[in-house]
Amino acid sequence: MTFALAGTRFPSLRISRIAERSGLRNLRRGSSVHLDYVPRNPTAKALVSGTSHDIVPISSTVATTGRVLVPGIESDDLAFSTNTSSNIEAISSGLQLLPETTDLVSEEKKVDPEAKQTIVAPQIISKVSKDEENVEVEGQPKSIPPPGSGQRIYEIDPTLKGFSGHLDYRYSHYKKLREMIDHHEGGLDKFSCGYEKFGFQRSNNGITYREWAPGAKWATLIGDFNNWNPHATVMTKNEYGVWEVFLPNNADGSPPIPHGSRVKIRMDTPSGIKDSIPAWIKFSVQAQNEIPYNGIYYDPPEEERYVFKHPQPKAPKSLRIYESHVGMSSPEPKINTYVSFRDDVLPRIKRLGYNAVQIMAIQEHSYYASFGYHVTNFFAPSSRFGTPEELKSLIDRAHELGLLVLMDIVHSHASNNVLDGLNQFDGTDSHYFHSGSRGYHWMWDSRLFNYGSWEVLRFLLSNARWWLEEYKFDGFRFDGVTSMMYTHNGLGVGFTGNYNEYFGYATDVDAVVYLMLVNDMIHALFPEAVTIGEDVSGMPTFCMPVEDGGVGFDYRLHMAIPDKWIEFMKLKDEDWNMGDIVHTLTNRRWLEKCVAYAESHDQALVGDKTLAFWLMDKDMYDFMALDKPSTPRIDRGIALHKMLRLLTMGLGGEGYLNFMGNEFGHPEWIDFPRCDQHLPNGVIVPGNNSSFDKCRRLFNLGDAEYLRYLGMQEFDQAMQHLEEKYEFMTSEHQYISRKDEGDKMIVFERGDLVFVFNFHWANSYFNYRIGCLKPGKYKVVLDSDEKLFGGFNRIDHTVEHFANEGTYDNRPCSFLVYAPSRTVVVYALVEDSLKIARQ
Numbered sequence: 001m002t003f004a005l006a007g008t009r010f011p012s013l014r015i016s017r018i019a020e021r022s023g024l025r026n027l028r029r030g031s032s033v034h035l036d037y038v039p040r041n042p043t044a045k046a047l048v049s050g051t052s053h054d055i056v057p058i059s060s061t062v063a064t065t066g067r068v069l070v071p072g073i074e075s076d077d078l079a080f081s082t083n084t085s086s087n088i089e090a091i092s093s094g095l096q097l098l099p100e101t102t103d104l105v106s107e108e109k110k111v112d113p114e115a116k117q118t119i120v121a122p123q124i125i126s127k128v129s130k131d132e133e134n135v136e137v138e139g140q141p142k143s144i145p146p147p148g149s150g151q152r153i154y155e156i157d158p159t160l161k162g163f164s165g166h167l168d169y170r171y172s173h174y175k176k177l178r179e180m181i182d183h184h185e186g187g188l189d190k191f192s193c194g195y196e197k198f199g200f201q202r203s204n205n206g207i208t209y210r211e212w213a214p215g216a217k218w219a220t221l222i223g224d225f226n227n228w229n230p231h232a233t234v235m236t237k238n239e240y241g242v243w244e245v246f247l248p249n250n251a252d253g254s255p256p257i258p259h260g261s262r263v264k265i266r267m268d269t270p271s272g273i274k275d276s277i278p279a280w281i282k283f284s285v286q287a288q289n290e291i292p293y294n295g296i297y298y299d300p301p302e303e304e305r306y307v308f309k310h311p312q313p314k315a316p317k318s319l320r321i322y323e324s325h326v327g328m329s330s331p332e333p334k335i336n337t338y339v340s341f342r343d344d345v346l347p348r349i350k351r352l353g354y355n356a357v358q359i360m361a362i363q364e365h366s367y368y369a370s371f372g373y374h375v376t377n378f379f380a381p382s383s384r385f386g387t388p389e390e391l392k393s394l395i396d397r398a399h400e401l402g403l404l405v406l407m408d409i410v411h412s413h414a415s416n417n418v419l420d421g422l423n424q425f426d427g428t429d430s431h432y433f434h435s436g437s438r439g440y441h442w443m444w445d446s447r448l449f450n451y452g453s454w455e456v457l458r459f460l461l462s463n464a465r466w467w468l469e470e471y472k473f474d475g476f477r478f479d480g481v482t483s484m485m486y487t488h489n490g491l492g493v494g495f496t497g498n499y500n501e502y503f504g505y506a507t508d509v510d511a512v513v514y515l516m517l518v519n520d521m522i523h524a525l526f527p528e529a530v531t532i533g534e535d536v537s538g539m540p541t542f543c544m545p546v547e548d549g550g551v552g553f554d555y556r557l558h559m560a561i562p563d564k565w566i567e568f569m570k571l572k573d574e575d576w577n578m579g580d581i582v583h584t585l586t587n588r589r590w591l592e593k594c595v596a597y598a599e600s601h602d603q604a605l606v607g608d609k610t611l612a613f614w615l616m617d618k619d620m621y622d623f624m625a626l627d628k629p630s631t632p633r634i635d636r637g638i639a640l641h642k643m644l645r646l647l648t649m650g651l652g653g654e655g656y657l658n659f660m661g662n663e664f665g666h667p668e669w670i671d672f673p674r675c676d677q678h679l680p681n682g683v684i685v686p687g688n689n690s691s692f693d694k695c696r697r698l699f700n701l702g703d704a705e706y707l708r709y710l711g712m713q714e715f716d717q718a719m720q721h722l723e724e725k726y727e728f729m730t731s732e733h734q735y736i737s738r739k740d741e742g743d744k745m746i747v748f749e750r751g752d753l754v755f756v757f758n759f760h761w762a763n764s765y766f767n768y769r770i771g772c773l774k775p776g777k778y779k780v781v782l783d784s785d786e787k788l789f790g791g792f793n794r795i796d797h798t799v800e801h802f803a804n805e806g807t808y809d810n811r812p813c814s815f816l817v818y819a820p821s822r823t824v825v826v827y828a829l830v831e832d833s834l835k836i837a838r839q
Helices: 084-090 150-158 160-183 340-350 388-400 454-470 479-485 509-525 560-567 579-586 611-616 633-653 699-703 709-726 833-838
Strands: 199-202 206-212 218-223 243-249 264-268 270-275 293-298 319-325 358-359 377-381 404-409 475-478 531-534 555-557 592-597 655-659 732-739 743-751 753-758 765-770 776-783 801-808 811-818 821-831
Touching: 150 160, 160 509, 218 243, 270 776, 319 340, 319 709, 340 388, 340 709, 377 454, 388 404, 404 454, 404 531, 454 475, 454 509, 454 709, 475 509, 479 509, 560 611, 560 633, 579 633, 579 732, 579 743, 592 633, 592 753, 611 633, 633 655, 633 709, 633 743, 633 753, 633 821, 699 709, 732 765, 743 765, 753 765, 753 811, 765 801, 811 821
Parallel strands: 319 358, 319 655, 358 404, 404 475, 475 531, 531 555, 555 592, 592 655
Antiparallel strands: 199 206, 206 243, 218 264, 264 270, 264 293, 732 743, 743 753, 753 821, 765 811, 776 801, 776 821, 801 811
């Protein structure tokens, strides 16, 4: 089996071990060779006064009794081995199942004994009125195709046959779940529309509110509409733990709950009386001078609803992603808005040449400094930035510009908050999450979902579909997937590439099957949607179609690359190993696409440094003005900043990602506003006086004609437009012809382009011969040394280079170039001699 580049063969699918490094940062993000996770923010706990509220400690309450588990087996403790038959036989056949949720049943039905699957039984809800029936969307498939054989993965990678026990069990579990969903829910299509059954459902006659809270002993809906009277709208509970209440329209025909009014559900739970924001709430806000958020009944009148005007773009052949955060997208020290991002930032992204924008922190999160990863309300767009209608207008404007809009979706964990999140929603420790230590991520201080629960599957599948359906997002970047796929959550584990690390007892099969289901649903109902998984482990089959036996993602993030560049930032120039760089960039699985990136938001966080800051450090404060002399550190930093980004795009994958502002070397780090934090042990963690100074993007630096930042931004823009024109990231022709440790040269071909990198700090090479595939005339199409890009203008672009036949560097042709120190020059074939001769 070979990796990546068609012209260069790598001996096996095994990934060499890289020594684990210590430090907190390494516990959250790291290379795809070994797991290095870095915390999103070492102080990202919702304890800051005025920003959020104290997190109630996790309850030790026993598991909810309202759910029907496989008799005799605790799903939290069930281990999965690679022996398919023994696992299936170990599972009881007495799992209780229920028919489609639109039917009212009086007695439970038994699963066929052949099913033998380990999941929590479905929960029934009461009969749905005709007003609430699913409405088929025009142009959308009526059904999701049935599962395939799941066997093609063995044709692609015969090495996997040694682990067929585990993989076949995984696929049989997925197929059985699909069968159960088809039989008892009417199919994955209907099952993933839970937002049409749960939460608030408006009909012609009134509003029905439903909530799954089996641990609660009593529940009532309270809010502005009934003056918060707990006795006015008491709910009833069916035998499956679903609470329900119907509110008829007012006498004048108006809805019983006004749009924009506050609502909560009050429950008597095993942990006491508590008021919670409804789990399926569509909008929530934090009132001024209040700490907990309030759920908002969001149902604007027709004239206030945003109507999409522009079609969604087709998924491009190669992705060039601009990773962004709405709140910090202003040059001013403030929280920016959807409207401002729409009007000011989207045109910038288009001009820079990116074809997709990935937006972080969309799902509501009560703690701003969590970067959006401590989600409290999964169906609600963050109210910090504006209204749902304003978010829709942002997405529509992006589509008008031809940009895909990807959402950074968090299904790997949830906020630990009790008052405004899902934690202990029904007063138990095990409602949406695993109980005990398995349900708690100590590094992130957050709760971990139980993907073996039927209602959790409904909730998460529906959540993914909601954002695609209601807001017309074009796909997702799934966060923290490594934490999902393993029971150890990837903590303290170094992945070496040994397949036993992926297909054994440590694998959370329920979570992997959920990922298969969500990818299956997304790609069937939204064929143009893109899914990207943040997996640091290198899980084989991660980006293979579900029908072939894979997990189903379109891309995985190539997380080894930024780690490698940080590693090289700490080395002297003479110690940079060309072969090591190339190996890291190309060390990826055959037929599994990657999104490459030199740095993302992770590297920009406080406690870390961006590549520009690693390269230029404090000199950035005093020597970036063009009317002042530069320094050797600045010259080196600007040159290498351009080179390593293009090298990452050129060899690292089939897609490319950049975090906003890093294209021009944004100085300093990201530090969200924080107050002092008082820990229970008396220790005070100093804050930053709630300052927004380091929580913004100074785009004006990249635009200023009198600063050196402009050159880096111009180069990044030229780089994006070069890829747009030649589509080299997805070219079938790829070949690395030179990795010279003495000359510090890297030469490779992608498509009809030849990339020539000279990393030597002093040596420039005249009449340097480089190999190529085709004879003919080549011209310079990109030159990092161009004056426009902050270079020294040492390359004459008018020179024509003629490639002649004759083997060189194992290539059939070659031509001569001038390769100045610390530059990259890209040559394109403009006249093919063979074609001319044939004519």
